């Protein structure tokens with residue numbers, strides 16, 4: 001894949017006023033069926049779970065969320081980088097920050113439901129049987145217009161704790 005120069009971003013935790021910008025950032029990906037469209041209500045409820053990638057001038061160009069899924073298990077969700085900033089290392093920064101966040105949160109394993117399993121594979125994720133995910137995850141899936149034939153692939157990765 002063609003790659004432009006790496007872009008420097010600051011990864012920061014989302015705050016309440018970021019809800020609208022997160023929805024703007026992800027809207028086109030939701031419409032294109034690449035991710036579950038985010039509603040204001042859902043984003044507000046999950047706002048503390050989001051990490052954002054910000055340019056030096058304060059522009060929001062990427063997001064990711066680390067959602068609790070089960071005891072010791074977290075879900076990496078809503079990963080998106082604005083189209084014109086893709087392939088410049090921002091997705092990598094977001095995913096690595098999300099893995100750190102999940103680890104700090106006490107998760108021993110993370111998973112994601114994705115159409116880009118090859119991206120996740122670069123970071124050590126492996127395919128898993130989505131039927132083995134906790135029932136709680138399906139509560140989100142059943143709200144998706146594509147359920148049950150969405151074609152998303154489940155990937156997971158074990159997290160080393162600081163002591164390992």
Ligand SMILES: CC(C)(COP(=O)(O)OP(=O)(O)OC[C@H]1O[C@@H](n2cnc3c(N)ncnc32)[C@H](O)[C@@H]1OP(=O)(O)O)[C@@H](O)C(=O)NCCC(=O)NCCS
Nearest residue numbers: 029034079080081086087088089090091092114116118119
């Ligand atoms: C997937 C996505 C987040 C990647 O973000 P990005 O900023 O373009 O990724 P990066 O530039 O950090 O790429 C890191 C590495 O992954 C590779 N990569 C990027 N997109 C990839 C893809 N779709 N499949 C496989 N590898 C990919 C890059 O080539 C790069 O490899 P390198 O380190 O060997 O050069 C971005 O394409 C996106 O927002 N897509 C639309 C929304 C989406 O599908 N989100 C995932 C939902 S779970």
